[in-house]
Amino acid sequence: MAHFLTGHGENGRYLHKIGKREDESCVDCLLTDGKDHAVFECPRWFEERREAFSKIGEVLTPDNIVQKMCQNETNWRIIQRFVTLVIGTRERTCIRDRG
Numbered sequence: 781m782a783h784f785l786t787g788h789g790e791n792g793r794y795l796h797k798i799g800k801r802e803d804e805s806c807v808d809c810l811l812t813d814g815k816d817h818a819v820f821e822c823p824r825w826f827e828e829r830r831e832a833f834s835k836i837g838e839v840l841t842p843d844n845i846v847q848k849m850c851q852n853e854t855n856w857r858i859i860q861r862f863v864t865l866v867i868g869t870r871e872r873t874c875i876r877d878r879g
């Protein structure tokens with residue numbers, strides 16, 4: 781998660797990194813776990829995502845998330861919180877699955 785927050789320029793790279801398991805199915809929903817799936821698509825995070833989007837007042841996409849994050853501190857905190865939750869949970873799941 782630190783990578784996601786170390787700088788604005790890192791965000792896109794980290795989002796890309798999340799998608800490195802591109803041809804595998806999602807550990808949570810079994811849909812194709814493509815680039816940006818967990819943060820933007822996975823139904824597992826539907827409620828949390830909806831809450832974050834409604835606080836920001838806009839639907840976030842891979843194209844506008846960095847821009848929205850940089851717009852103001854409130855957005856930054858909302859997005860950081862949501863992404864940390866998704867990625868943090870996901871990383872723990874992956875570590876657990878590897879044994």
Ligand SMILES: [Zn+2]
Binds near residue numbers: 806807808809810822
């Ligand atoms: Zn999923």
